Amino acid sequence: MLSVHQLTKCYATGDKALTNVSLEIPAGQVAALIGPSGAGKSTFIRCINRLVEPTSGKVFLGETELTKLNQRQLRRERRRMGMIFQEYALIDRLTVMENVLSGYLGYTGFWRSYFRRYPQDVVKKAFVLLERVGLEKFIDKRADALSGGQRQRVGIARALLQSPDILLVDEPTASLDPKTSRQIMRLIKELCIERKLAAIINIHDVQLAQLFADRIIGLRAGELVFDGLPDGLDADMLTRIYGEEDWNRSVQSDEESPESSKTKSNSHDIHSALKGTNV
Amino acid sequence: MSTSNDRLNLAAQGQWRRLPLIQDWRYRWALISAVIIYLILAGLSIEVNWARVAEGASRGLEFISAFFQPDFTTRWRDIQQGLLESLTMTLTSTVIGIILAIPVGVGAARNIAPLPIYLFCRSIIAISRTFQEIIIAILFVAMFGFGPLAGMITLAFATVGFMAKLLAEDIEDIDERQVEAIRATGASWLQMMNYAVQPQVMPRLIGLSFYRLDINFRESAVIGIVGAGGIGATLNTALARYEYDTAAAVLLIIIGIVLMAEYLSSYIRKWVQ
Ligand SMILES: Nc1ncnc2c1ncn2[C@@H]1O[C@H](COP(=O)(O)OP(=O)(O)O)[C@@H](O)[C@H]1O
Ligand SMILES: [Mg+2]
Numbered sequence: 341m342l343s344v345h346q347l348t349k350c351y352a353t354g355d356k357a358l359t360n361v362s363l364e365i366p367a368g369q370v371a372a373l374i375g376p377s378g379a380g381k382s383t384f385i386r387c388i389n390r391l392v393e394p395t396s397g398k399v400f401l402g403e404t405e406l407t408k409l410n411q412r413q414l415r416r417e418r419r420r421m422g423m424i425f426q427e428y429a430l431i432d433r434l435t436v437m438e439n440v441l442s443g444y445l446g447y448t449g450f451w452r453s454y455f456r457r458y459p460q461d462v463v464k465k466a467f468v469l470l471e472r473v474g475l476e477k478f479i480d481k482r483a484d485a486l487s488g489g490q491r492q493r494v495g496i497a498r499a500l501l502q503s504p505d506i507l508l509v510d511e512p513t514a515s516l517d518p519k520t521s522r523q524i525m526r527l528i529k530e531l532c533i534e535r536k537l538a539a540i541i542n543i544h545d546v547q548l549a550q551l552f553a554d555r556i557i558g559l560r561a562g563e564l565v566f567d568g569l570p571d572g573l574d575a576d577m578l579t580r581i582y583g584e585e586d587w588n589r590s591v592q593s594d595e596e597s598p599e600s601s602k603t604k605s606n607s608h609d610i611h612s613a614l615k616g617t618n619v
Numbered sequence: 620m621s622t623s624n625d626r627l628n629l630a631a632q633g634q635w636r637r638l639p640l641i642q643d644w645r646y647r648w649a650l651i652s653a654v655i656i657y658l659i660l661a662g663l664s665i666e667v668n669w670a671r672v673a674e675g676a677s678r679g680l681e682f683i684s685a686f687f688q689p690d691f692t693t694r695w696r697d698i699q700q701g702l703l704e705s706l707t708m709t710l711t712s713t714v715i716g717i718i719l720a721i722p723v724g725v726g727a728a729r730n731i732a733p734l735p736i737y738l739f740c741r742s743i744i745a746i747s748r749t750f751q752e753i754i755i756a757i758l759f760v761a762m763f764g765f766g767p768l769a770g771m772i773t774l775a776f777a778t779v780g781f782m783a784k785l786l787a788e789d790i791e792d793i794d795e796r797q798v799e800a801i802r803a804t805g806a807s808w809l810q811m812m813n814y815a816v817q818p819q820v821m822p823r824l825i826g827l828s829f830y831r832l833d834i835n836f837r838e839s840a841v842i843g844i845v846g847a848g849g850i851g852a853t854l855n856t857a858l859a860r861y862e863y864d865t866a867a868a869v870l871l872i873i874i875g876i877v878l879m880a881e882y883l884s885s886y887i888r889k890w891v892q
Binding site for chain 2: 389391415416417418419421422423425427429430431432433434438442443444445446447450453454495498502508
């Protein structure tokens with residue numbers, strides 16, 4: 341489905357964000373891309389749909405080599421790649437419906453989109469998607485009037501209206517509370533199964549990645565350091581991806597001394613708390 | 620640069636002051652006294668001819684007292700015609716100016732336009748903004764003759780620079796993530812402008828347009844004095860004939876219209892947000 345060969349990206353500032361990353365994502369697979377911040381996760385998925393131009397390497401989507409397309413061809417291929425963003429990236433001043441319909445822009449001409457005259461079946465499809473994510477009552481609300489979780493659902497509906505083959509998801513839960521995070525991840529996962537979509541999900545929360553992904557890819561300083569099943573991710577592996585840290589201890593929060601809990605991110609405390617509620 | 624130990628000790632005892640902008644106190648005081656001395660010297664260097672001021676004061680008083688008995692009627696036809704000319708000039712110049720300013724402003728936004736277009740549009744803005752309306756008006760009056768046509772072109776020209784600059788700055792400040800999201804859908808450049816950029820800059824663009832309408836009306840009164848027609852020309856004639864009561868009437872009408880525009884534009888700005 342998607343295959344990436346020796347992808348390298350050097351930013352104009354000199355930062356080497358990716359070094360010779362190669363991987364394949366088969367159709368329908370949900371892969372989580374984990375790694376510390378600055379590892380190059382966002383750069384990686386933006387090099388796939390060329391929001392960021394890769395320095396070298398090749399990317400194939402199915403048979404098409406994305407990295408050699410001209411702008412016009414690239415726009416056509418972008419329709420097959422739905423993108424979901426960390427801070428939702430909705431158009432604040434447009435309504436929920438307009439935001440979802442913007443997922444159809446790649447298929448329509450300028451004047452049609454300018455006058456918001458979308459074909460009836462597209463509007464119908466947008467409505468069904470909004471129903472699926474539970475927001476059909478909000479079609480005429482402005483996007484900035486929604487809560488974080490609701491906005492992300494609109495973002496998901498927008499990406500799906502493109503009828504994509506693959507979802508590129510950049511930290512979908514980084515600005516959400518733990519419960520909403522899990523709901524959003526579950527929604528993405530369910531939609532991928534329903535529609536047989538492949539997905540690459542950037543996420544820094546290891547537990548969420550293990551819960552919802554078929555496969556985990558670990559990136560560190562722009563290099564691929566892990567590629568395997570969620571179960572294969574043990575303390576040694578985490579150390580290789582994120583650096584030195586007492587991984588086992590952080591899971592057993594009961595035994596933690598007050599000092600050590602201060603130095604660690606508190607997300608795992610919340611997770612162990614959530615384990616009890618078992619959402 | 621690390622904080623000195625003295626400051627840390629003082630802070631530990633609860634004594635802390637914000638660091639001054641200029642660290643060295645000698646340098647700080649030298650600068651402050653230099654500014655004060657310069658102000659005093661500059662003030663002394665302005666020559667005032669008190670005899671002339673006394674003479675002029677009576678004429679000024681006459682002018683002010685005319686405000687209490689403005690004469691709207693004697694020259695009402697002139698006033699009406701000037702007013703109509705000014706309003707037409709204002710409206711057309713604002714509309715034309717904004718229509719021209721939009722492409723220039725888009726081209727002058729560094730995050731949207733390629734470098735050559737950016738430089739070209741920035742130079743248009745620079746030229747339009749360098750010259751004050753009166754200077755441009757003198758030029759256009761020379762080119763197109765006396766009357767409101769020269770005035771309209773002048774104001775449209777000035778509007779382009781003003782609006783394009785502010786629009787370009789607005790576009791440079793937009794949230795790039797929304798642009799990215801629309802580009803990721805496979806949208807074309809025009810669709811990207813319409814969906815990701817326009818919603819972000821539109822409310823301010825509308826607000827600024829009304830602000831510019833207001834400015835253009837006031838400017839139309841000023842450039843009329845150099846021959847560009849409108850209410851300014853009426854005012855100029857009245858003053859030249861020492862008809863202060865008619866001049867007062869004209870000024871009162873200008874004040875009234877400016878106030879109305881002020882009220883209207885603040886109302887509209889609230890509404891579009
Ligand atoms: N637009 C950019 N210009 C220059 N450097 C960038 C840019 N975006 C990211 N980088 C650099 O590339 C590296 C990887 O960043 P990113 O892909 O955002 O990582 P992540 O998403 O994993 O946090 C970082 O060192 C970052 O500073
Ligand atoms: Mg990132």
